[in-house]
Amino acid sequence: MASVISISGLTKTYAGGFQALKGVDLDIRRGEIFALLGPNGAGKTTLISIVCGIVTASSGTVTADGHDVVRDYRAARTRIGLVPQELTTDAFESVWATVSFSRGLFGKPRDDAFLEKLLRDLSLWDKRKSRIMELSGGMKRRVMIAKALSHEPEILFLDEPTAGVDVELRRDMWNLVLGLRDRGVTIILTTHYIEEAEEMADRVGVISKGELIVVEEKSELMKKLGRKELTLNLAEPLAALPPELGEWALTLGADGNELHYEFDANAERTGVPSLLRRMSDLGIGFKDLHTKQSSLEDIFVGLVRQKKDAA
Numbered sequence: 482m483a484s485v486i487s488i489s490g491l492t493k494t495y496a497g498g499f500q501a502l503k504g505v506d507l508d509i510r511r512g513e514i515f516a517l518l519g520p521n522g523a524g525k526t527t528l529i530s531i532v533c534g535i536v537t538a539s540s541g542t543v544t545a546d547g548h549d550v551v552r553d554y555r556a557a558r559t560r561i562g563l564v565p566q567e568l569t570t571d572a573f574e575s576v577w578a579t580v581s582f583s584r585g586l587f588g589k590p591r592d593d594a595f596l597e598k599l600l601r602d603l604s605l606w607d608k609r610k611s612r613i614m615e616l617s618g619g620m621k622r623r624v625m626i627a628k629a630l631s632h633e634p635e636i637l638f639l640d641e642p643t644a645g646v647d648v649e650l651r652r653d654m655w656n657l658v659l660g661l662r663d664r665g666v667t668i669i670l671t672t673h674y675i676e677e678a679e680e681m682a683d684r685v686g687v688i689s690k691g692e693l694i695v696v697e698e699k700s701e702l703m704k705k706l707g708r709k710e711l712t713l714n715l716a717e718p719l720a721a722l723p724p725e726l727g728e729w730a731l732t733l734g735a736d737g738n739e740l741h742y743e744f745d746a747n748a749e750r751t752g753v754p755s756l757l758r759r760m761s762d763l764g765i766g767f768k769d770l771h772t773k774q775s776s777l778e779d780i781f782v783g784l785v786r787q788k789k790d791a792a
């Protein structure tokens with residue numbers, strides 16, 4: 482698939498000398514939902530801000546739909562909609578004025594029918610005459626989204642779109658995102674909510690301390706790194722792990738009442754049947770058992786830890 486955004490060798494050192502990006506290479510495919518995950522301060526906003534022309538890179542190049550974001554700023558920027566983390570809009574203006582002005586800024590001809598549909602989709606139509614300052618926080622967020630979409634961009638950046646928003650807005654937002662994707666819009670979102678990436682994204686990139694640690698199809702990432710944990714609720718508590726079970730990486734929990742075994746769910750031999758056989762031979766009974774698939778969150782924590790250990 483052709484890439485719609487191409488990032489190559491991108492670095493950013495802020496004025497104080499802090500290196501926020503340390504050589505990022507990334508291609509975003511046309512029409513995908515790409516989730517950029519990373520802890521606070523990892524460099525997500527810096528990366529987005531460079532692509533959107535708000536922050537200048539120290540080195541490296543970025544193209545959006547083939548246009549260099551520095552040399553060919555206007556052409557590149559017209560293709561991009563940005564929903565920033567912070568509210569950046571005139572509090573005294575009405576919703577309608579804000580959104581139609583934003584469309585005009587990008588040189589798009591007036592299209593009231595399009596803007597009406599946009600505001601209706603975002604449940605903002607009834608508020609079109611309200612001044613931004615009179616709206617609730619959630620409504621202001623919706624205005625930011627409407628503003629970002631007002632010039633019909635092909636690429637939409639959402640910087641932590643659902644941080645602190647209620648369930649209803651979150652659901653509306655995701656429905657909107659899926660609708661946009663169906664129309665061919667490429668969506669890049671940053672999030673702390675791993676469930677969101679898990680639910681929504683086609684691909685996931687994990688960024689930590691200014692470096693992209695991994696970029697994978699979400700399903701591949703889950704498959705490749707997904708581990709399962711087996712928990713056995715023992716019939717009788719164990720004071721210590723019996724040495725006969727030493728070949729399995731077990732841990733004892735809940736005051737000796739639970740045995741935990743972490744295994745690779747995709748391995749040919751998981752070690753689970755042999756473990757249960759050995760336990761039965763040793764007369765260690767269990768009342769119940771369950772397995773848990775690791776979530777993207779576990780994977781993410783694991784990746785960041787690996788990176789730290791390697792450093």
Ligand SMILES: Nc1ncnc2c1ncn2[C@@H]1O[C@H](COP(=O)(O)OP(=O)(O)OP(=O)(O)O)[C@@H](O)[C@H]1O
Nearest residue numbers: 495497499501519520521522523524525526527528
């Ligand atoms: N204007 C600036 N001057 C100096 N340092 C900055 C500036 N902007 C960001 N930084 C630093 O760069 C690092 C990356 O910040 P960035 O906002 O890109 O992270 P982030 O991944 O978006 O974090 P968060 O999840 O908290 O939004 C942080 O350590 C931050 O303090």
